[in-house]
Amino acid sequence: MNYNNPAKSLYEFLYKAHKISSGHSNFQRTWSSIFKIKENDTYSLFENYQALVDLYKKTRVLIMESKHDLLSLPKKIEKNEKTLDLIKLGLTTLNFEGDMSKFHKHITSEVLVSLDHLADEIDYIYEIKDSEIDQEQIDSYLEQVDSLLSDILESSLPTDIRVTIHRNLSSIRNALINYHFYGIDGLHTALEQNIGSLYLNQEEFKSQMHNSSVGGFIRIVNNLKAALETITVGKTLTDPLIKHLLKQ
Structure with a gap:
C-alpha cells in the first residue's frame, strides 16, 4: 500500500467503508471499525475522520493543479471534478448518531473505480514511490x-x-x-x-x-x-x- 499517495489512502478507506456497510449502517459504528478505535471514543473518531477529509483535500489539490495531459484535458477535468465533488458530498455529512445513507448515495462503486484510476495517475505523474514500511x-x-x-x-x-x-x-x-x-x-x-x-x-x-x-x-x-x-x-x-x- 502506497501511503505516500493521499489518493491511494483515501481510496482504501472509502473502499472499506463501502464494502462493510450499507445505507442503513450506523455511521459511528462503521467508521470506528475502519479506524480501529473504540465505538464510544468520539474524540478519536472525530480526529480520524478529519484526517480522512484532509486526505480528500490533498487528493483534490494534486489532481486539479496538475498540468499533465492525463489530468488537464477539458473532458478529463470535468470528469475528475464530478468524481471529487461526489466524494466531497459523501464525506461532508458528519452525523455520529446517523447512518451511512448519504455516503452510499454519493460514493458509489463507479466513483470508487474512478478514484482508483486517479490514484494510479497521481503515482505516475508525481513519481510517488511505494511505501516500504508495511x-x-x-x-x-x-x-x-x-x-x-x-x-x-x-x-x-x-x-x-x-x-x-x-x-x-x-x-x-x-x-x-x-x-x-x-x-x-x-x-x-x-x-x-x-x-x-x-x-x-x-x-x-x-x-x-x-x-x-x-x-x-x-x-x-x-x-x-x-x-x-x-x-x-x-x-x-x-x-x-x-x-x-x-x-x-
Whole structure:
C-alpha cells in the first residue's frame, strides 16, 4: 500500500467503508471499525475522520493543479471534478448518531473505480514511490514503543528525563498509528522532533545511558531513522549524537 499517495489512502478507506456497510449502517459504528478505535471514543473518531477529509483535500489539490495531459484535458477535468465533488458530498455529512445513507448515495462503486484510476495517475505523474514500511513493521514498532512507555512509568529515572522520553515516544506512537493518513512525512516529522529533543537534553541523556529505558528509547529512534533513510532519499536525519549515545 502506497501511503505516500493521499489518493491511494483515501481510496482504501472509502473502499472499506463501502464494502462493510450499507445505507442503513450506523455511521459511528462503521467508521470506528475502519479506524480501529473504540465505538464510544468520539474524540478519536472525530480526529480520524478529519484526517480522512484532509486526505480528500490533498487528493483534490494534486489532481486539479496538475498540468499533465492525463489530468488537464477539458473532458478529463470535468470528469475528475464530478468524481471529487461526489466524494466531497459523501464525506461532508458528519452525523455520529446517523447512518451511512448519504455516503452510499454519493460514493458509489463507479466513483470508487474512478478514484482508483486517479490514484494510479497521481503515482505516475508525481513519481510517488511505494511505501516500504508495511503494516507488520508498523505493528512491530508500536509494540516496542508501547512496551517502553510502560517501562518508563515504572522507571527510577529523574522526572524530567521520564517526561521527555514519554513525550517523545508518544509523538512516535501517534505517527505510527496515523501512518495510513500521513505516511513517511508524518514519521519524518516525529523523528526530527525526537532528535532535536536529544540534542537539547544531551547532557541529561549521557548521564543516564546505563538505564535500559534510555538505551531502548535511543535504539527505537535510531532504528526508525535508519528505516526512513532507506526510503526517503535526500532526507537524511542528523545522527552523530545518536551514534555517540549508543556507544555509551
